Amino acid sequence: MRDGSVTRGLGVPVGRVRLLGMLFASVLTAVIISFLGIIGFVGLVVPHMIRRVIGSDPRFVLPASFLGGGLLLLVSDTAARLILAPHVLPVSVLTAFMGAPIFLYLILRGQRR
């Protein structure tokens, strides 16, 4: 499946799907970042947490990650507004606080293998 020959054999135009997917993802990311600045680690942390809870069936991981990501940002944003009220902390500070340890954990786990 890695070279996509089985997928091609099932009638999926692999090259086009990949290209469109990448284009769509880049445009989406670019728009969001240009409005809100960089908010790191959400995409890294959420799917890993979701997989721990509900297993790795992509049918469930994908929608659950959408919801989980939204929820996580909502909570972080609320917290960022409350911690130093009336000053608003950047959300990215909070997500980095959560994301960096998990990121390190993943790297270390990857090395052990």
Place this chain on the structure above:
Amino acid sequence: MILSVSGIDFRYNGHAVLENVDFNLGGGELLAILGPNGVGKTTLLKCINAIHRPTTGTVIVEDRNILKMRSDEIARGIGYVAQKNESARLSVFDAVLMGRKPHIHWRVGERDLKIVDSAIRRLDMEALSLRYLDQLSGGELQKVAIARAMVQEPRLMLLDEPTSSLDLKNRIDILNMLRRVVDEHRIGAIMTMHDLNTAMRYADKVLFLKQGTVYSSGPVSEVSSKVVEEVYGVPVNIHMIRGYPVVVPAS
């Protein structure tokens, strides 16, 4: 005539892998493509269902030019079983159901489920139906891939070394079943192989590739020890044992 391949050339990074390959396949025929490692057997299969696009030449399946068809149209006519099958966190039933992808538009219908169910039963895999692919053995994965190609309801099946990872019983079961599917539905099937004896026992026709060209092709009964010697470069004798030709290395 189900398949007609004419004048196929395929170049990869400037050097020719296939040169001027021609052959035909009728309904109800099983063809074995033989030849040494790296001679272009897999490449030829991939050219037939347009995973690779031949540099020149045409591939006609049931009067339609494959190279001008959309990939989902091709997938409704041709089932492809790759040499290596990767596992994933996916149940056997779902993996076989993927074979219905080219026929399904929005949601899975009653008929899709029935076809998948009968293919799984046909391959004796009911007990594995809800297991995940990453818990299966290599041979079981191979059977899943074959079942997936069968539920595409293709007119032509391409199998790349379908029996290389199977034990004796499974090998016989799979080939008998392939033979039955080919005979019953009058479809065409092409398999690449290394085992000459298995190929000659189950196929109707054999095609020998040598250095990217067709060295010889024809019915199994016409295979001579001279052809095998010149393709593989080893001296052999062909004996008839219980009505089947068996190749025995001479040295």
